[in-house]
Amino acid sequence: MEDLATQIIFYVFAGLVVASAALVVLGPNLVHSAFALLATFFGVAVFYVLLGADFLAGAQVLIYVGGILILLLFGVMLTHRIYGADLRTETIQFWPGLAVSAAVLATLVGIIYSTPWRHMGFATFEGPTTASIGELFMDEYILPFEAASVLLLMALIGAAMIVRRRSDL
Amino acid sequence: MIPLEHYLVVSAILFSLGLLGVLTRKNAINVLMSIELIFNSANINLVAFSRFSSSDFSGQIFAVFVIVIAASEAAVALAIVLSLYRIMSNVNLDEATALKG
Numbered sequence: 001m002e003d004l005a006t007q008i009i010f011y012v013f014a015g016l017v018v019a020s021a022a023l024v025v026l027g028p029n030l031v032h033s034a035f036a037l038l039a040t041f042f043g044v045a046v047f048y049v050l051l052g053a054d055f056l057a058g059a060q061v062l063i064y065v066g067g068i069l070i071l072l073l074f075g076v077m078l079t080h081r082i083y084g085a086d087l088r089t090e091t092i093q094f095w096p097g098l099a100v101s102a103a104v105l106a107t108l109v110g111i112i113y114s115t116p117w118r119h120m121g122f123a124t125f126e127g128p129t130t131a132s133i134g135e136l137f138m139d140e141y142i143l144p145f146e147a148a149s150v151l152l153l154m155a156l157i158g159a160a161m162i163v164r165r166r167s168d169l
Numbered sequence: 170m171i172p173l174e175h176y177l178v179v180s181a182i183l184f185s186l187g188l189l190g191v192l193t194r195k196n197a198i199n200v201l202m203s204i205e206l207i208f209n210s211a212n213i214n215l216v217a218f219s220r221f222s223s224s225d226f227s228g229q230i231f232a233v234f235v236i237v238i239a240a241s242e243a244a245v246a247l248a249i250v251l252s253l254y255r256i257m258s259n260v261n262l263d264e265a266t267a268l269k270g
Contacts, residue, residue, distance in 0.1 A: 156244070158245055
């Protein structure tokens with residue numbers, strides 16, 4: 001019974017993710033694309049919950065929805081006249097691009113179904129994953145963790161450098 | 170239990186849609202959104218493999234780093250888009266040809 005509910009949730013949200021991603025890519029209006037991206041990010045967060053990654057689901061909602069999406073919306077609103085008609089976004093080379101990505105999709109699905117995945121069973125985690133992930137960050141992955149923090153600082157400084165006015169030079 | 174392949178197929182569809190957006194959209198911000206779709210599809214793969222293959226959290230740690238990279242990428246890329254807008258007063262990528270020989 002619980003299994004059936006899990007399956008229904010997975011397929012409903014898989015449909016939501018694919019449909020909203022298609023709207024992001026194919027929709028004519030940039031603001032509609034940004035809001036469709038919201039649905040995609042939430043759907044991916046639901047996948048993380050189904051996969052037992054509760055910390056990642058929270059981080060996905062906080063960082064993607066609360067940070068990146070807001071940043072993208074700022075970008076949309078700063079680079080377009082909102083009350084004008086130029087929020088339409090156009091495509092170039094649509095049919096060649098569609099052919100390439102359809103070929104990539106067919107290849108990927110073929111590889112996924114022809115690979116004999118070595119199932120080691122469905123790992124069962126007890127309780128929240130946050131403590132284990134935090135311990136791994138402070139223990140085994142301390143160097144990548146510090147490198148990521150330096151990268152974030154560099155991105156902060158670099159973004160501020162790029163957007164400042166040229167007369168400040 | 171959802172089989173591993175179904176997660177991978179959803180992720181492959183998401184990747185292809187993102188690739189389509191990167192290849193065909195003119196607007197720089199729409200291309201950025203498509204890149205975020207590709208990041209998310211990679212993340213679904215990492216978390217699914219982590220869940221189905223081992224009992225430690227390496228895949229989830231990798232996914233956290235991907236989210237960090239995505240955040241800094243979005244910040245720097247939007248800075249570039251904004252300064253492009255200041256120069257060209259639009260963000261159509263096919264018109265940004267100043268470096269063309």
